[in-house]
Amino acid sequence: MDELSDTKIRNATPADKEYAIADGQGLSVVVRPNGTKLWLYRYRCGGKRKNMSFGTFPGVGLKAARDKRHNAEKLLDQGQDPVAVREAKRQEDEKLKHTFRAVGEEWATTKLEKENKANSTIKRERWNLAQLDREIGDRPLCEITPPELLTAFRRAEARGRYYTVGRLRSTASRVFQFGVGASYCKSDPTRDLKHALTKAPKGNPRPALTDPEDVGELMRRIEIYDAKNGGLVRYALKLIALTMVRPGELRLAEWSEFDEKNRLWLIPAEKMKMRDDHEVPLSRQALAILAELRPLTGGGRYLFSHDDRVPMSDNTINKALRIMGYDTGPGGDHCAHGFRSSASTLLNEEGAFDGDVVEAQLAHETDEKKRRRRDEVVRRQLAKSDKNKIRGIYNRAAYWSERVRLMQHWANRLDRLRKGVAVPLRKSA
Known part of the structure; x- marks a missing residue:
């Protein structure tokens, strides 16, 4: 019942x-x-x-x-x-529910966007995720195996994209490690592929001119580059060469960041790769460029845009370099990011900077330590962090006077290279 x-x-x-x-x-x-x-x-x-x-x-x-x-x-x-x-x-x-595509999106939203990563980092990682989704996006994260990943990576290797494979593996690893922490999977299968993938050829995939004569020729080509819109691209090429900043930092440069009276460009942390404010001393030549730019874009937000809402494109500088006859691809001649490598190489070879006051007080007088101190001044101006984190905190202020001198010296040297005047290398002290 x-x-x-x-x-x-x-x-x-x-x-x-x-x-x-x-x-x-x-x-x-x-x-x-x-x-x-x-x-x-x-x-x-x-x-x-x-x-x-x-x-x-x-x-x-x-x-x-x-x-x-x-x-x-x-x-x-x-x-x-x-x-x-x-x-x-x-x-x-x-x-x-926990496919690679879904977990990848959760990781990107949680770890990249909410942690205020640089826009360039978010854009790069999302591009990598899109490539991975084509191969394994609909597969449950916990079922993806090393052989399955290897098959996907081999397709990119077959096209000679060794650097791309390395970046894809790194992004995939971050997604799997996020999944392990969230109990979506038990392990990271990418760790077993380290010795199964073909290593990319040694060397910097971003090409850069490092011979003084070649840099001088580049500066002469920039000087006569027939850019549109009042010469904005020509000014951008000149300023990136003078300031050693990254292309993304240059194209997003805003007038509010420049203190011309104190000869300073303060790039806020959210635009920097290292997520820390970066100060760029402005040489006389850089100030002259700003003076010429003001009538063109000074009434707006960005230095290199006639539209306050849209900054200069990512590819503008590389496109200009290609028009001037330079191959900007891996293994090529020179690219937008290469201006930093050019400055770093020529300044360190020249040996004109002897380090910081703190290191001198510590009596680090060997040739090797002096060379490392010279390198550190250049590293700071390139906005690269000090490998010794605690020393980096105390060195920040101490490097400033050196960096001011370095930037004016570099601007003067670019002028001489453009005019074809040789600069003798100094013997390290």
């Missing part, structure tokens, strides 16, 4: 016996001390008594509970345990 009804279930209280409200066919309602009413299906499978929950009342009504019992009975008739079948389906649904 069926004893279950909606009225009896609603009126049931914790005082009732646990299984008193039942239909005699295994379906019962458990009334907990807090008044919650839980559906339970009691059955036998493999010689053992088991319970299966169908949810709570009234969220799951009487008819729905009976339908669930009917489905469970069909599985029992087929020799299957309904609880085991439901758990297997739950795990499968969980896998499908």
Whole structure:
């Protein structure tokens, strides 16, 4: 006789016996001390008594509970345990929910955007994710194996994209490590591919001119470059050569960041790769460029745009270099980022800067230590962090006077190189 009804279930209280409200066919309602009413299906499978929950009342009504019992009975008739079948389906649904594409998006949103990573970093990582999604995007994260990843990476290797494969592997590894932490998978399969992938050829994939005569020729070509829009691109080429900043920092340069009176360009942390404010001393030549730019864009936000909403394009400088006859691709001649390498190489070869006051006070007088101090002055102006983190904090202020002198020296040297005047290298002290 069926004893279950909606009225009896609603009126049931914790005082009732646990299984008193039942239909005699295994379906019962458990009334907990807090008044919650839980559906339970009691059955036998493999010689053992088991319970299966169908949810709570009234969220799951009487008819729905009976339908669930009917489905469970069909599985029992087929020799299957309904609880085991439901758990297997739950795990499968969980896998499908946590695909590489879904977890990659969660990682990008949580780790990249919310942690205020540089826009260039976010853009690069999202591009990498899009490439990976083409191969493994719809695969459950926990089921992706090293051989499967290797097959995907081999396709890029077959096109000679060794640097790209390295970047894709790094991005994939970050997604898997995020997944491990969130219990979406148990391990990072990319770690087993380190010795299975072909290493990229040694050397900087960003080409740069490092011969003084070549740099001089480049500066002469820039001087006569026939740029449109009043010569904005020509001014951009000159300023990036003088300031040693990254292309992204140059194209996003705003007039509000420049203090011409104190000869300073302060780039805010959110635009910097190292996520720290960066000060650029402005040489006389850089100030002259700003003076010529003001009539063109001084009334707006960006130095290199006639539209306050849209800065100069990412590819503008590289496009100009290609027009001037330079190959900007890996293994080529020179690219927008190469101006930094040109400055670093020529300044360190010249040996004109002897380090910082702190290091001198520590009596680090060996040739090797002096060379390292010279390198550090250039590293700071290139906005690269000090490898010794604590020393970097104290050196920040101490390097300033050196950097001011360095930037004017570099601007003067570029002028001489443009005019074809040789600069003798100084012997390291």
